[in-house]
Amino acid sequence: MSMIAAFYGGKAILITGATGFMGKVLMEKLFRTSPDLKVVYILVRPKQGQTLQQRVFQILDSKLFEKVKEVCPNVHEKIRAISADLNQNDFAISKEDMKELLSHTNIIFHCAATVRFDDHLRHAVQLNVTATQQLLLMASQMPKLEAFIHISTAFSNCNLKHIDEVVYPCPVEPKKIIDSMEWLDDAIIDEITPKLIGDWPNTYTYTKALGEVVVQQEGGNLNIAIIRPSIMGATWQEPFPGWVDNLNGPSGLIIAAGKGFLRSIRATPMAVADLIPADTVVNLTLAVGWYTAVHRPKSTLVYHCTSGNLNPCNWGKMGLQVLATFEKIPFERAFRRPNADFTTNNITTHYWNAVSHRAPAIIYDFYLRLTGRKPRMTKLMNRLLRTLSMLEYFVNRSWEWSTYNTEMLMSELSPEDQRVFNFDVRQLNWLEYIENYVLGVKKYLLKEDMAGIPEAKQHLKRLRNIHYLFNTALFLIAWRLLIARSQVARNVWFFIVSFCYKFLSYFRASSTLNV
Numbered sequence: 001m002s003m004i005a006a007f008y009g010g011k012a013i014l015i016t017g018a019t020g021f022m023g024k025v026l027m028e029k030l031f032r033t034s035p036d037l038k039v040v041y042i043l044v045r046p047k048q049g050q051t052l053q054q055r056v057f058q059i060l061d062s063k064l065f066e067k068v069k070e071v072c073p074n075v076h077e078k079i080r081a082i083s084a085d086l087n088q089n090d091f092a093i094s095k096e097d098m099k100e101l102l103s104h105t106n107i108i109f110h111c112a113a114t115v116r117f118d119d120h121l122r123h124a125v126q127l128n129v130t131a132t133q134q135l136l137l138m139a140s141q142m143p144k145l146e147a148f149i150h151i152s153t154a155f156s157n158c159n160l161k162h163i164d165e166v167v168y169p170c171p172v173e174p175k176k177i178i179d180s181m182e183w184l185d186d187a188i189i190d191e192i193t194p195k196l197i198g199d200w201p202n203t204y205t206y207t208k209a210l211g212e213v214v215v216q217q218e219g220g221n222l223n224i225a226i227i228r229p230s231i232m233g234a235t236w237q238e239p240f241p242g243w244v245d246n247l248n249g250p251s252g253l254i255i256a257a258g259k260g261f262l263r264s265i266r267a268t269p270m271a272v273a274d275l276i277p278a279d280t281v282v283n284l285t286l287a288v289g290w291y292t293a294v295h296r297p298k299s300t301l302v303y304h305c306t307s308g309n310l311n312p313c314n315w316g317k318m319g320l321q322v323l324a325t326f327e328k329i330p331f332e333r334a335f336r337r338p339n340a341d342f343t344t345n346n347i348t349t350h351y352w353n354a355v356s357h358r359a360p361a362i363i364y365d366f367y368l369r370l371t372g373r374k375p376r377m378t379k380l381m382n383r384l385l386r387t388l389s390m391l392e393y394f395v396n397r398s399w400e401w402s403t404y405n406t407e408m409l410m411s412e413l414s415p416e417d418q419r420v421f422n423f424d425v426r427q428l429n430w431l432e433y434i435e436n437y438v439l440g441v442k443k444y445l446l447k448e449d450m451a452g453i454p455e456a457k458q459h460l461k462r463l464r465n466i467h468y469l470f471n472t473a474l475f476l477i478a479w480r481l482l483i484a485r486s487q488v489a490r491n492v493w494f495f496i497v498s499f500c501y502k503f504l505s506y507f508r509a510s511s512t513l514n515v
């Protein structure tokens, strides 16, 4: 019997960010392994055109929850969606709901965050720092609370090269940042943002670092742990391989490459691609929840959920495997044949962006205009280039994350828990994982049917022929223009033609002799 699964039985669990990528995988695993848990409270913000219940049903109706519905048929009764907006005071939770949360909650998993790299500092601070502070305050009023698990990111200290499992101080105290956001106007915040974030690459990683400091400073007597996942990718094994439902991290780029839009990316092939499957993160998170509640460590422990130091894979290997998978499992209606490459300096990056990204987009938009349709490719391409420029920081550097706490926790688990809540990335076969990831992107993100693969392959063959035809025509036109203008080119041309003629004459003469 799994001790961790048994621990969550009968518990009231509060999850923020349950409608997000990690939150869904976390809920799924909780219900599948501890169907006898008491209730899962989820803080959900109302979305235009969707009630809270509709949002919950949409999640439960997805393929991700198929197994859960078998082991926990009354799962919908155990999820209690609470209307909440983490941007508001007291999260805009009603008095009755707040009372219920405060009096019942046993464990908190704080996953909600803004993960946008380019978010305005005010918004990023509000969600990633102030909301964390407010949640801690709520937690301190929960008499039955056993553990508070805060999800951060391994990149919260990406301004360092070697990162230990400790909370690092920030140059400006989070409290001062929170205060200043209250009275500074947007224009001034825009102006001081680069100075404030200093050597952090974006507001996301900076505010996640501030969030950790808040957790450490304001955790009081709570049993707290911080988990730092690296780049969360599709599921590895559970509930099935390849599940993914948003475009963050590599997923968006896999689509862009598979559809033929992405032709080159500025990346260092040998840099470590620190991907971590979402189910691995969730297994560690649940194990940490158990350990923190049962063993009550004296200080706040930080757990790195990374792959680089235990089972490293680099971007070169990952990119090649992604491309190899497109050969077997192509995406439908590709714009061009998937064929991307890495560039390593500014000049080649600009060159390939112009030749392989912007030029085809302009040509295609021209064609759309000619055929009376609305041009859209240039806009899409500009968006892709903007995304690439934001991700570049992470694919041209390597970091070392120590994993002492994570390894310690692994050794604390019973063999059964090590199996059921497996977070040992040494067992991960990257090539297999990446193939399943690409397949998952096709099935769950693009919603493409596997039956369409032969047609997709045919389409790619047509694109290849068009590509050859286009290149040949381009070469002939260029050559013709060159010959018209340059004596040297003419001489080369006559030399080639006479050489070919002589070769053919010789070949014909020798074949006649043989007869």
Ligand SMILES: CCCCCCCCCCCCCCCCCCCCCCCCCCCC(=O)SCCNC(=O)CCNC(=O)[C@H](O)C(C)(C)COP(=O)(O)OP(=O)(O)OC[C@H]1O[C@@H](n2cnc3c(N)ncnc32)[C@H](O)[C@@H]1OP(=O)(O)O
Pocket (backbone or CB within 6 Å): 115, 116, 117, 118, 153, 154, 155, 230, 231, 232, 247, 248, 249, 250, 251, 252, 253, 254, 256, 257, 265, 269, 316, 317, 318, 319, 320, 322, 323, 340, 341, 342, 383, 386, 387, 390, 391, 394, 395
């Ligand atoms: C020697 C060998 C050579 C071999 C060569 C082989 C080369 C092969 C290459 C092939 C394949 C490539 C695969 C591997 C490459 C991997 C690169 C991976 C990079 C990973 C970097 C991760 C960084 C990790 C940091 C920390 C991790 C975390 O803690 S948090 C999670 C990370 N957060 C994110 O990823 C969020 C990023 N997104 C944003 O910040 C914003 O969305 C944006 C700034 C990118 C865009 O903002 P914008 O306002 O313009 O748009 P938005 O409103 O958000 O969306 C508009 C439309 O664009 C779609 N969208 C959104 N995000 C993405 C995305 N990441 N990629 C693509 N498209 C995206 C969105 O859905 C919208 O679409 P519509 O609804 O249709 O309008």
Ligand SMILES: NC(=O)C1=CN([C@@H]2O[C@H](COP(=O)(O)OP(=O)(O)OC[C@H]3O[C@@H](n4cnc5c(N)ncnc54)[C@H](OP(=O)(O)O)[C@@H]3O)[C@@H](O)[C@H]2O)C=CC1
Pocket (backbone or CB within 6 Å): 016, 017, 018, 019, 020, 021, 022, 023, 043, 044, 045, 084, 085, 086, 087, 110, 111, 112, 113, 114, 115, 127, 151, 152, 153, 154, 208, 228, 229, 230, 231, 232, 233, 246, 248, 249
């Ligand atoms: N994805 C990754 O690669 C990594 C993620 N992380 C961390 O893991 C955690 C989960 O990330 P992930 O699941 O990918 O993120 P998602 O963007 O998929 O999910 C974010 C969640 O936060 C919720 N949320 C955002 N704003 C509010 C608000 N104002 N009020 C209430 N809820 C809100 C979202 O709700 P809604 O559905 O309404 O938008 C959603 O449920 C985050 O803390 C992130 O920093 C760490 C490392 C890597």
